[in-house]
Amino acid sequence: MNLITLTPLDLAVAAVLVVTLAATSYRLRLGVERDLIIATARTFIQLLLIGMVLKVLFENTNLLWVSLMAAVMLAAAGREVMVRQQRRFLGWWGYGLGTMSMFISSFTVTLLVLFTIIGAEPWYTPQYAIPLLGMMLGNTMNGVALGLDRLTQSAWQQRAVIESRLMLGDDSNTAIGEIAREATRIGMIPIINAMAAAGIVSLPGMMTGQILAGAPPLEAVKYQILIMCTITIGTGFATIAAVRIGARHLFDERQRLRLDRLRKPAPGA
Amino acid sequence: MSQLRLASLAVHNLGPIDLELAAHDCVALSGRSGSGKSLLLRAIADLEPHTGEVFLDGVACASVAPWQWRSQVCLLPAESQWWYPSVGEHFRQLDAGWLEQLGFEAEVLDWEVSRCSTGERQRLALLRLLSRRPLALLLDEPTANLDPESAARVEALIESYRRAEGAPVIWVSHDRAQGQRVATRHYVLSTGQLREASS
Numbered sequence: 001m002n003l004i005t006l007t008p009l010d011l012a013v014a015a016v017l018v019v020t021l022a023a024t025s026y027r028l029r030l031g032v033e034r035d036l037i038i039a040t041a042r043t044f045i046q047l048l049l050i051g052m053v054l055k056v057l058f059e060n061t062n063l064l065w066v067s068l069m070a071a072v073m074l075a076a077a078g079r080e081v082m083v084r085q086q087r088r089f090l091g092w093w094g095y096g097l098g099t100m101s102m103f104i105s106s107f108t109v110t111l112l113v114l115f116t117i118i119g120a121e122p123w124y125t126p127q128y129a130i131p132l133l134g135m136m137l138g139n140t141m142n143g144v145a146l147g148l149d150r151l152t153q154s155a156w157q158q159r160a161v162i163e164s165r166l167m168l169g170d171d172s173n174t175a176i177g178e179i180a181r182e183a184t185r186i187g188m189i190p191i192i193n194a195m196a197a198a199g200i201v202s203l204p205g206m207m208t209g210q211i212l213a214g215a216p217p218l219e220a221v222k223y224q225i226l227i228m229c230t231i232t233i234g235t236g237f238a239t240i241a242a243v244r245i246g247a248r249h250l251f252d253e254r255q256r257l258r259l260d261r262l263r264k265p266a267p268g269a
Numbered sequence: 270m271s272q273l274r275l276a277s278l279a280v281h282n283l284g285p286i287d288l289e290l291a292a293h294d295c296v297a298l299s300g301r302s303g304s305g306k307s308l309l310l311r312a313i314a315d316l317e318p319h320t321g322e323v324f325l326d327g328v329a330c331a332s333v334a335p336w337q338w339r340s341q342v343c344l345l346p347a348e349s350q351w352w353y354p355s356v357g358e359h360f361r362q363l364d365a366g367w368l369e370q371l372g373f374e375a376e377v378l379d380w381e382v383s384r385c386s387t388g389e390r391q392r393l394a395l396l397r398l399l400s401r402r403p404l405a406l407l408l409d410e411p412t413a414n415l416d417p418e419s420a421a422r423v424e425a426l427i428e429s430y431r432r433a434e435g436a437p438v439i440w441v442s443h444d445r446a447q448g449q450r451v452a453t454r455h456y457v458l459s460t461g462q463l464r465e466a467s468s
Contacts, residue, residue, distance in 0.1 A: 164350035167314060168401060169340025178352070255335040256316050 015040065057126045066124045070107075070133055077102055077137040084145040086265040087152040089249065094263065097246055098144045105238035106136040113230050135206065135227055136234045139191060143235035144242045147187025151246050152262055154179045162257050172248075172255040180247040187239035191232050198228060270435035271404040273313075273342070277321035280312040281305070283461045285321055290405075290437035297448030298441045299466075300458035306441045307347065309458065310407040313439070314344040325405060343403035347410045349394030351382040356393060363400045370426050371396065372419065387414045395423060399430055406431070406438045412447070424451055 018040045022033040057065055078099030088094040110133045114120065120128045155162065158179060165175035198204055203211075206227055210220040252258050270292040277285035283305045290296055300306050312319040315330050315338050323330045323342070330338050353359055357378030365375060371392045385393065391414050398406075408427070412420035428451065431438050442448050448455050455466040 158352075160346075160348065161350045161352045163316060164346060165352070166316060166336070166339055167344045167346065168398065169336050169343070171334075171336040252318070254315055254318075254331075256318065 011044075015044070054126070054130065057130065061122065061125055063122075063124050066126050066129055069126075069130055073130075073134060073137055074099065074103055074106075077141045081141055081145045081148070085149045085152060087156055087262040088148070089152075089246070089261055090263050093249060093261070097249070098141075098148060098242055101144055101238045101242035101245065102137060102140050104241060106133065106140050106234045109230050109234040109237075110136050113226070117226065132227070132230070136231055139231040140234045140238045142190060143187040143239040146190070147183045147239040147243045148246055150186045151180060151183035151243050152250075154183065155247075155250050155257070156259060156262065159257060159259055166255065166257065172251040172257075175257075176247050176250065180243050183247075184239055184243045187243065188236050191235045195228050195232060198224070204228065271326050271341075271437060272324075273405045273437045273439075274324040274327075275313065275321070276324065278309075278312060278319060278323060279321050280308055280317050280319040283309055283312070283458075286463050288456075288463060290439070292435035292437060293431060294454070295431060295438040295440060295452045297452035297455045298439055298458060298463075299443060299445070299448060299455070304458045305461065306458055307409055310344050310409055310439065310441065313407055314339055314342055316344070340401055341404045342407065343398050343401065343405070344407040345395060345398050345409060345411055347413060349390045351390065354381055354383075356380045356382055356385065359393075359397050360400055363396065367396055367399065367426065370429075371422050388416070388419060391415065392419060392423060395426070399426070402434070403436065404434070405436055406440075408438065408440045410441055410443065412442075412444075420447075427451070 018036065022036050025031070025033040025036060053069070057069060078095055081098035081102070082088055082095050085094075089097060110129070113132060114123050114129055118128050118132075123129075155176065162175045162179070166172070194204075204224050204227075207220045207224040210223065211217055249261065250257060250259070272292055273290040273294075275286055275288040277287060279285045286309065288296070298306055298309070308317060311317045313323050315323070315335055325338075325342060330342075333341075351359060355378070359382075360378065363378070368375060368377065373389075373392070377389075377393070382390070391411070395411055406427070411427070412423050415423060424447070427438065427440075430436065440448070440451060442451075456463045457466050
């Protein structure tokens with residue numbers, strides 16, 4: 001392994017370059033310099049913190065700590081899904097719907113991979129469990145957020161059409177069928193595109209990181225294939241579940257379209 | 270042959286409203302805009318959460334599946350909606366005589382919806398509704414965008430459907446003369462209550 005260790009100075013150079021970009025943004029009055037600086041600072045702080053947490057976690061293989069870490073990651077992903085939706089469901093549904101779908105899908109697929117494919121001893125060995133779950137949640141989150149956002153936005157825009165179909169005696173599943181299918185597709189397209197372009201247009205980030213960290217390319221590639229398949233499975237099933245459950249919750253027990261269950265978007269958002 | 274009965278129907282600040290329609294009955298409903306005429310029709314079709322009950326031939330709305338209720342007590346909204354590209358895709362089966370009665374040729378089913386005028390869409394929406402053979406009709410200004418000749422054709426078609434099927438009709442209209450032509454009784458909705466208007 002010819003791992004070239006990065007020094008704090010190396011990272012400082014990268015930081016200075018980001019500041020240069022921020023200065024350019026200021027001069028061109030793009031108005032993104034503030035967000036850019038904050039986002040960069042967050043990257044530094046969050047990743048360094050998680051690095052330290054992982055270091056401790058890897059040194060003590062303990063199911064309780066791994067579970068706690070997984071719960072925190074899920075909670076953060078759930079919050080991210082919620083805030084990315086303009087017209088999310090009011091109350092607990094706004095948070096619970098996305099979080100529950102991700103939980104069911106991501107955790108099932110991660111456990112399946114840990115047990116049947118990787119087979120580390122013990123199965124919850126944090127070096128495998130945590131990064132795998134992280135990749136799963138990160139991508140599943142995108143699919144679920146995109147799918148739900150599309151579902152609620154379309155239902156809002158096409159409420160007259162949905163209700164017209166109800167008036168003609170369609171059941172709620174039929175009335176929202178096309179909207180729900182479209183929303184599910186929208187949620188799944190990015191990951192399908194990523195698989196199709198993998199290796200040709202872009203070298204996936206995880207693989208790049210492994211190769212830079214000194215792993216043999218073919219080993220990195222094998223893991224990348226495994227990861228891409230699993231996140232596609234996880235994203236697909238989570239998006240399907242979230243959109244289906246969400247579509248059902250847009251109607252009440254008498255199959256009336258209940259858009260009053262959605263939050264109105266903040267003005268200017 | 271069906272009867273429609275509203276029993277203490279209340280929705281938002283409307284009602285409670287009691288109303289009974291025998292088979293063949295046609296009730297005209299008028300009232301200022303914002304008085305809740307459309308809301309009342311939506312509640313009867315069970316599209317709005319409400320209290321009280323609506324009965325069709327003595328069967329309560331709450332006791333049948335919602336889609337079944339709405340395919341029997343059919344609401345024609347003031348603005349028609351279309352979701353497939355061509356007109357024909359919205360129809361299951363259609364009585365060719367009806368098309369003719371509203372002044373359409375059979376080719377209308379191949380037309381693209383986007384090329385139909387508002388008035389054409391409104392008349393086609395009525396045909397779409399009637400082709401599902403509803404037992405009771407809730408009509409929200411069915412002739413609002415029509416020229417007098419088309420309006421007369423629509424009135425005649427609804428009249429013949431009502432007589433042939435014995436279907437009760439609630440007809441929202443701003444046009445007092447139309448109300449007198451088509452309806453057996455006339456009600457005004459104001460401050461949330463129905464009042465029978467003297468004709």
